[in-house]
Amino acid sequence: MSDQCLFCGIVAGTVPSVRVAEDDRTLAFMDINPASDGHLLVIPKRHSKDLLDIPAEDLAAVTLATQRIAKAAAQVLGVDGLNLLNCCGADAWQTVFHFHLHLVPRYLDKTKDRLVLPWQPGVPGDVDTITALGGKLSAALG
Template sequence: MIQDCLFCGIVAGTVPSVKVAEDDATYAFMDINPASEGHLLVVPKRHSTDLLEISADDLAAVTLAGQRIAKVAVRALGADGVNLLNCCGADAWQTVFHFHLHVIPRYVDKERDRLGMPWVPTPGDREAIAAAGATIAEALG
């Protein structure tokens, strides 16, 4: 547990939350700034700052918990879809620096769904795409 980490405090029970689910490795709770009806977060109980730091075991546990909860949330809330979202780094909209996975039920009814993403898919430069892919593939070995 990190002393000043909001999510560590939620996991420890010293900061209030609306708990949705818990297991040995993860804790899921409702987001207090929801993008849609039923928006919740899944966090590892062990602190890790972000996607680049989290252990493979904790990442797998959070992802599997997120999938399990998403299936139930979509059915129970009558959602039309769901987004699983992780933001890694301040420039990628991360605001709490304890790894977390957003489970965001999505609705056609915009009274239930306020999430707007800034990215609109448009074709990219094929040469730049190939160059970036080659750089990443080479770095992976």
């Protein structure tokens, strides 16, 4: 735990939150700046800065907890879809440096859903760039 981390404070109970689910490794709570009705966060209880820092067992626990909560959200909230979002690094919009997954319910009713895409899906990229970057990543992964 980090004394300076907002989410560690939520885990410790010193920062108020609306808790949704909890187990020995994870905690899920409502986002106070929601992109849609029912937007929540799922975090590991043990502090990890981001996706590059989190131990595999905590990442697996957070992912499985998120899936369980997503199934409940789909049934209970009447969602039309769900987004799962992680921001890794300040330039990728991370503002709290404790790994977390955003579970964002999506609705056709835009009074419940304020999330908009920051890019245009379906716009093709440059094939040469895609091929070159794919090759670099493949080589790095062995």
